[in-house]
Amino acid sequence: MPTVTSEKKRPAARSAGRPAPELIFGDLWEYDPSPETADPRLKARYDHFIGGRFTAPASGKYFDSINPANEAKLAELAHGSAADVDAAYAAARKAFDTTWGRMPGRERAKYIYRIARLLQDRAREFAVAETMDGGKAIKESRDFDVPMAAAHFFYHAGWADKLDYVAPGRKVAPLGVVGQVIPWNFPLLMLAWKLAPALAMGNTVVIKPAETTSITALKLAEIFQDAGLPPGVVNIVTGFGDTGAAIMTHPVAAKVAFTGSTEVGKIIMRSLAGTDKKMTLELGGKAANIVFDDAPIDQAVEGIVNGIFFNQGHVCCAGSRLLVHEPVAAEVLAKLKNRVKVLRIGDPLDKNTDIGAINSKEQLGTIERLVATGVKEGATMFQPACKLPSKGYYFRPTIFSGVSMSHRIAREEIFGPVLSVLTFRTLEEAVEKANNTAYGLSAGVWTDKGSRILKMSTELKAGVVWANTYNKFDPASPFGGYKESGFGREGGRQGLLDYCKLA
Ligand code: ADP
Numbered sequence: 001m002p003t004v005t006s007e008k009k010r011p012a013a014r015s016a017g018r019p020a021p022e023l024i025f026g027d028l029w030e031y032d033p034s035p036e037t038a039d040p041r042l043k044a045r046y047d048h049f050i051g052g053r054f055t056a057p058a059s060g061k062y063f064d065s066i067n068p069a070n071e072a073k074l075a076e077l078a079h080g081s082a083a084d085v086d087a088a089y090a091a092a093r094k095a096f097d098t099t100w101g102r103m104p105g106r107e108r109a110k111y112i113y114r115i116a117r118l119l120q121d122r123a124r125e126f127a128v129a130e131t132m133d134g135g136k137a138i139k140e141s142r143d144f145d146v147p148m149a150a151a152h153f154f155y156h157a158g159w160a161d162k163l164d165y166v167a168p169g170r171k172v173a174p175l176g177v178v179g180q181v182i183p184w185n186f187p188l189l190m191l192a193w194k195l196a197p198a199l200a201m202g203n204t205v206v207i208k209p210a211e212t213t214s215i216t217a218l219k220l221a222e223i224f225q226d227a228g229l230p231p232g233v234v235n236i237v238t239g240f241g242d243t244g245a246a247i248m249t250h251p252v253a254a255k256v257a258f259t260g261s262t263e264v265g266k267i268i269m270r271s272l273a274g275t276d277k278k279m280t281l282e283l284g285g286k287a288a289n290i291v292f293d294d295a296p297i298d299q300a301v302e303g304i305v306n307g308i309f310f311n312q313g314h315v316c317c318a319g320s321r322l323l324v325h326e327p328v329a330a331e332v333l334a335k336l337k338n339r340v341k342v343l344r345i346g347d348p349l350d351k352n353t354d355i356g357a358i359n360s361k362e363q364l365g366t367i368e369r370l371v372a373t374g375v376k377e378g379a380t381m382f383q384p385a386c387k388l389p390s391k392g393y394y395f396r397p398t399i400f401s402g403v404s405m406s407h408r409i410a411r412e413e414i415f416g417p418v419l420s421v422l423t424f425r426t427l428e429e430a431v432e433k434a435n436n437t438a439y440g441l442s443a444g445v446w447t448d449k450g451s452r453i454l455k456m457s458t459e460l461k462a463g464v465v466w467a468n469t470y471n472k473f474d475p476a477s478p479f480g481g482y483k484e485s486g487f488g489r490e491g492g493r494q495g496l497l498d499y500c501k502l503a
Helices: 082-100 105-121 123-134 138-160 187-201 215-226 241-248 262-272 297-308 326-341 361-376 427-435 450-459 492-497
Strands: 048-050 053-055 062-067 072-078 172-174 177-181 204-208 234-236 255-259 278-282 288-291 321-325 380-382 398-401 418-424 442-446 464-467 500-502
Touching: 048 082, 048 215, 062 123, 072 215, 082 177, 082 204, 082 234, 082 241, 105 123, 105 138, 105 187, 105 215, 123 138, 123 187, 123 215, 138 187, 177 187, 177 241, 187 204, 187 215, 187 255, 187 492, 204 241, 215 234, 241 255, 241 262, 255 262, 262 278, 288 297, 288 427, 297 326, 297 418, 297 442, 321 326, 321 427, 326 398, 326 418, 361 380, 361 418, 418 427, 427 450, 442 450, 450 464, 492 500
Parallel strands: 177 204, 177 255, 204 234, 255 278, 288 321, 288 442, 321 418, 398 418, 442 464
Antiparallel strands: 048 053, 048 234, 062 072, 172 500, 380 398
């Protein structure tokens, strides 16, 4: 498969810097297909999970869940109405009052630990289901999403009998019933991020997965049944924005937690103004990955690729802006293009695939529209000339150079495999450009100097700053944003504090 279009040779780097390497012209080797074959054990139809049982929607309405890799129907999902949300909250309230809220933490820990173990037992099956439902490459769902989801349950099982240490000198108590709504980029992992701390603390939950990616949540409900989790501790209602709104505004919810777009986050904040509900929001991002001239360039290139092309760029903390020090700008860009040319795009179930399918037709349209504005506003676009599957939703990894801060592609969250490259001359300029955004979720710094890392991590207004790496997660490490990226933290002791009352 040819990977390179005819391209003008790049000008040599500035005299102060290193010369840019030649671009490699050549073909990407074809591999034989290597599909992951584990059975995802999908059902033709999924009902809500309320009070420990799969429950048909009150309206009798279902909608289709589509595999974005080939546009085939995967299953039917229940369309949740206000009546379903009421039933879910009633079950959660009862479970809080009668079992979960009264159970000692050491007993809750056993259930959470069991959930983690059962998820590990069925890891390959869950990875295949996640990939078919959401479009992400199997190597990501297999090596990242599912193991990290299990790790979150393990970590929080470990906290459940040590809650006295969450806030030393204070007593902690659960809030009651918590309403949660999550997006489609990490369906199972976001579910684990939301459920594990809430359950460890003794809360019960009503949660809605995203409409395009609900299947692994309902598969996890099978695990809740197998683990003997008391009925009503976790209730899953599927549906669209109206169902999500009913969960967020329900009078029984003591707290709501939302991960999704800044736009919907603002709607939720407005709808809860004047109520006493606690709230945490994890919203969009427009992270800067900042490369200084003393950085290990090859590792940085790998980190940049990981930061934006990983998971098709469907990552709120994606390193979607590359800020590169002028002396190494030409070198970094040339190496980046070489790397992108050998990324494999296609069938997400193939173990060799690096970039899978875009999650939905709507999201593909959003990416295409924003990329068109980049071209129109005068940035230089680079895409490898790889062949895309004829069916399904795919988008080539895209690099824009010659981008300025006024371009829409430098300011708006694209949520796709699209990188905007800007340059800087001084540390102050890098900080200024990195912080010049409405968001503040994450950032990356690549440099050999420890002192520069410390200075940058203090000055960057981002919840997470990765140094000489990118997109690294750990259940013990709190994650969350500043500014329009939201508030509250998930993971670590800080994440637990968002799910308790302090006395
Ligand atoms: P994205 O743009 O990433 O799809 P959204 O914010 O639209 O993010 O969706 C994230 C989650 O929020 C999904 O589960 C979606 O169904 C839900 N949602 C959409 N609109 C609303 C709303 N008004 N209130 C509550 N949840 C909503």
